Amino acid sequence: MTFDHRVSDLADASLFDPPRSAVVDAVRNALAEDMLPLGDLTAALVPPSVIRSMSVVSRRPGVVAGRACAIEAFAQVDPSVEVEWRLADGSGVTPGSTVAVFFGPLRSILTAERTVLNFLGHLSGIATLTRSYVDTVVSANPATRVLDTRKTTPGLRSLEKAAVRAGGGTNHRGSLSDAVLVKDNHLGGVSITEAVHRARRLWPGRMVEVECDRAGQVDEAVAAGATVVMLDNMTPDQVKTCVARVRASGTATLVEVSGGVDLDSAPLYAAAGADLISVGALTHSAPVLDLGLDLTSDAGGKD
Numbered sequence: 468m469t470f471d472h473r474v475s476d477l478a479d480a481s482l483f484d485p486p487r488s489a490v491v492d493a494v495r496n497a498l499a500e501d502m503l504p505l506g507d508l509t510a511a512l513v514p515p516s517v518i519r520s521m522s523v524v525s526r527r528p529g530v531v532a533g534r535a536c537a538i539e540a541f542a543q544v545d546p547s548v549e550v551e552w553r554l555a556d557g558s559g560v561t562p563g564s565t566v567a568v569f570f571g572p573l574r575s576i577l578t579a580e581r582t583v584l585n586f587l588g589h590l591s592g593i594a595t596l597t598r599s600y601v602d603t604v605v606s607a608n609p610a611t612r613v614l615d616t617r618k619t620t621p622g623l624r625s626l627e628k629a630a631v632r633a634g635g636g637t638n639h640r641g642s643l644s645d646a647v648l649v650k651d652n653h654l655g656g657v658s659i660t661e662a663v664h665r666a667r668r669l670w671p672g673r674m675v676e677v678e679c680d681r682a683g684q685v686d687e688a689v690a691a692g693a694t695v696v697m698l699d700n701m702t703p704d705q706v707k708t709c710v711a712r713v714r715a716s717g718t719a720t721l722v723e724v725s726g727g728v729d730l731d732s733a734p735l736y737a738a739a740g741a742d743l744i745s746v747g748a749l750t751h752s753a754p755v756l757d758l759g760l761d762l763t764s765d766a767g768g769k770d
Contacts, residue, residue: 481557483756484535485629491544493626494539506578513574517548518760521576523567525560526757530598532556532630533590537567537583545593547576557594557633566758590630591756597634597749600733604744607734611741614639614723618747639745639768644673649695664693676723685709695743696755700726703735710740 478627485488501507534556541548548571554560566587569576582602585635600613615631616639617624647666648732649659656664659677666675676695682705688696689712696713701724710722723743724736736744742767 471483477599483532483629483633485625487535489625490535490539494536494543494582494586494621495620495700497542497585498543498579501582502578507574510574510577513577514581514701515572515574516674517573518571518676519573519576520568521573521580521760521762522569522763524759525564525566525711526562526759528559528593529591529756530634531558531566531587531591532594532633533587533626534567535629535753536586536626537591540579540582540586541569541575544579545572548579555628557635559598563667565747568763569760570734576760582589584758584760588754588755588758590626590755591758593627593630593750594634595756597631597636599730600746600749601635603730603734606694608737610739611737612637612743613733613747613749614743615749616725616745616747617642618751626637631749634749636749638742640674648676648678650678651680651699659687659693660691662753663693667692678725679709682709682712685712686716688718689713689718689720692718693720695721697723697725697745698741702755705731705738706741707739714740 505657509628511622517768534552538550541550544757548569548686550569551568554564554566560566563587568650571767588597597613604611604613613636615628615636619627624641631638645671649662653662663675663677664674674694675692676697677684677693679688680699680701696709698709699711706724713720713722721742722740723745724741725745728736728744728746729748733744
């Protein structure tokens with residue numbers, strides 16, 4: 468698959484930045500994990516006077532994400548390191564693409580190296596996988612959106628959801644406080660109709676979504692006034708039938724597909740008329756994008 472350059476300038480990259488407080492905390496924790504209790508013993512062998520330039524270079528095609536974390540890593544390790552970003556988050560890369568250039572004390576760059584690459588590789592991997600899903604879904608139905616889930620790495624949710632945005636995806640709820648999502652286990656203590664009506668009374672204006680595994684539940688959720696019905700582990704044919712029933716109701720209820728979606732089935736669900744397709748794999752199973760930090764040939768300055 469070819470990953471084109473969809474973000475033309477660095478100003479647009481701010482759209483994909485996670486909250487700064489989350490970036491600062493995540494980077495601080497990552498550096499502490501890497502440096503405590505004695506700091507970088509090996510980098511200390513390099514004289515502080517040695518100044519070099521190093522470049523982040525992509526080894527494989529993909530989509531960039533994680534710029535804010537890389538910048539913050541150098542800010543915490545050594546603010547004197549100059550950071551020059553060549554490609555914005557959301558940009559496509561090919562093997563050999565230079566993503567960023569860092570110039571400053573070599574020992575500081577080496578200390579930050581693994582933290583920088585860990586964040587960039589992980590978050591770019593999420594953006595890359597997301598772009599793959601978005602491309603295959605849009606080819607089947609341009610109106611369908613690809614959503615993430617709460618199946619994220621503990622402590623990194625806002626960073627990973629930002630990477631999903633960089634890949635062209637859409638964020639589902641970020642926390643349990645964002646929206647109401649009535650799932651099968653909730654229905655062990657409350658009916659669909661009662662749950663939707665109670666949610667409307669308690670939290671007017673909030674999205675109310677109901678997970679359904681059969682058509683009868685879809686009908687009940689729509690009649691009760693659900694914002695979204697989530698069709699769980701249904702076949703494309705079953706989804707098509709449920710979409711038709713929702714459309715026939717004359718309501719504005721959206722149809723989301725979830726459960727076991729992969730790159731082969733996603734376009735089939737999109738073609739069946741789903742408005743939304745949620746994919747947990749975007750954040751819990753994305754392979755790391757292979758990026759390296761290479762010394763430039765010029766020892767005296769940036770390339």
